[in-house]
Amino acid sequence: MKDLSFDFQTLRSAYLSGETTPSQLIQEILNRIESGDSKIWICVDTKERLLAQAAELEKQDIESLPLYGIPFAVKDNIDVAELPTTAACPDYRYFADKDATVVAKLRAAGAIPIGKTNLDQFATGLVGVRSPYGFPGNAFDPDYIPGGSSSGSAVSVALGQVSFSLGTDTAGSGRVPACFNNLVGLKPSRGLLSNTGVVPACKSLDCVSIFALNASDAQAALRSASGFDATDPFSRPQPVQLDTTKKCFREGMTFGVPSPEQLEFFENQDYLDLYLKSVDRLESIGFKKQIVDFAPFLAAARLLYEGPWVAERYWAIQDLIKSAPESLHPVTRAIIEKGIEGTAVDAFDASYKLQAFRQETESVWEEIDFILSPTAGTHYTIAEVEANPIQLNSNLGYYTNFMNLLDLSSMAVPTGFTPKGMPFGVTVIAPAFHDEKLLVVADQLQKASELPLGASQHRVNSELLPTCYDSIPIAVCGAHMSGLPLNGQLTELGATFCQKASTNDSYRLFALAGTTPAKPGMIRDETNGGKIELEIWDLPKTQWAEFIAQIPSPLGIGNIELIDGQYVKGFLCESWATAGAKELTALGSWRVYLQSER
Missing domain, CATH: 3.10.490.10 (Gamma-glutamyl cyclotransferase-like)
Incomplete structure (x- = not known):
């Protein structure tokens, strides 16, 4: 079992054939975690409780549970019953009395939450190195950042410790770590997954995200976890009136790419080359390319940290930052404390600008089905980020910070490796509630790229991905x-x-x-x-x-x-x-x- 891939199809086949059981798998997972990087996890559930969950599953019919025996990790700003939630801040720590809605839905589908993973404190950062619990090394080279804020969630999947994981994504935290660790990273439409039981970062923008080895697994997890939740004021049901031809996959779709002068790779020629190859690959499998004006997307992205949305981060932890500011990581504190400086006039000014950008981008979607952008413009070493933490983090948000502000759905897809052996990936982007279309596009692109799954030597399976959830x-x-x-x-x-x-x-x-x-x-x-x-x-x-x-x-x-x-x-x-x-x-x-x- 040591070489067993944890992708959903392989695990389900192993269960059906009797090759393994959920109880045996738990022991293998704990062995993998114990022998791996200790900084990936903040808290792993006890062996006794995990085996008890597995034993209960073994009494049930595998065909009745879509995620039977599938192990997953949970970012430690999402509640799991009886486990502590820290948001990577020891002084914030509390024990959850019940699962977050999204965890409860996954558990009901047969999935097993293994524990809580490390993150950039209070989900503030795209680098993955802002945690008092230390930080996990990148799955391919420990000298490079793992990406954040969902660092442990990504690395745990890439290294085969779990099948998938939950992260959060306010500014790119569900996509940048996916890119840096050769994973798919699904940032669903806002409100599609409930935020009840999730520590807020920017409450009006937050999304629970999914890291997986392939698009098929991400789709299965999404379908089990989604659904309207009346306890979350930002929850939204999947609209039924959306044009099927727009929200579903079809052959020959047109994708947009930013004009050359709007692309930014921060002097990383390898990433530029890999992006151009990804564009060519998408064209080679039947998609049509069109240049789009990326300027309003980039302008909206600048609002996230230069505008009043930082005040939402301050609101989320205002009691702690007032009473014990020394509890925060120095970089996290420096960012969030600025949230108190803005005025109501600033907030309205930014909201008017954002509305103008939303209207300006609407016409883009009349001409194309989705956009293909790099997920990140470059990949930094830990030493580089520590020398210039705020600016380099900002650089990583170039292609991600606008997503939730403009109410878009997106998915990071691995498509290549640099000559140094480090992963690269692109992001497919569409309006809200076009998630299923993006999953199929990601599936086709990932298969065409012929890459291994995560940091393993296993390959993506050939399972058919329906072109539309409906x-x-x-x-x-x-x-x-x-x-x-x-x-x-x-x-x-x-x-x-x-x-x-x-x-x-x-x-x-x-x-x-x-x-x-x-x-x-x-x-x-x-x-x-x-x-x-x-x-x-x-x-x-x-x-x-x-x-x-x-x-x-x-x-x-x-x-x-x-x-x-x-x-x-x-x-x-x-x-x-x-x-x-x-x-x-x-x-x-x-x-x-x-x-x-x-």
């Missing part, structure tokens, strides 16, 4: 394929093409007699079958009843096994209808048959 994949093998007579029945209901695929070698294909337009019938036959060409389309859940009502006998919808072992809903045929029908199995494709008949 859709279900459907496999078609005949007249509903693109360009064929019945494809309109799918597209008129809002279905979008996902990808080409193939069954495993257990299916037979026949040309059904007397059908107009001509249709095939596919049946499962493990003895005489072969591989059959498919297309996967994503059909909105709300349209399934109308689509199925159009399906004539002897066709129906069943479960089809793909060549990689996954199952997807798709067209199957009643076996009686194939008696005397022309068999096409050897051709392996309805399209090939149609061409042969011309």
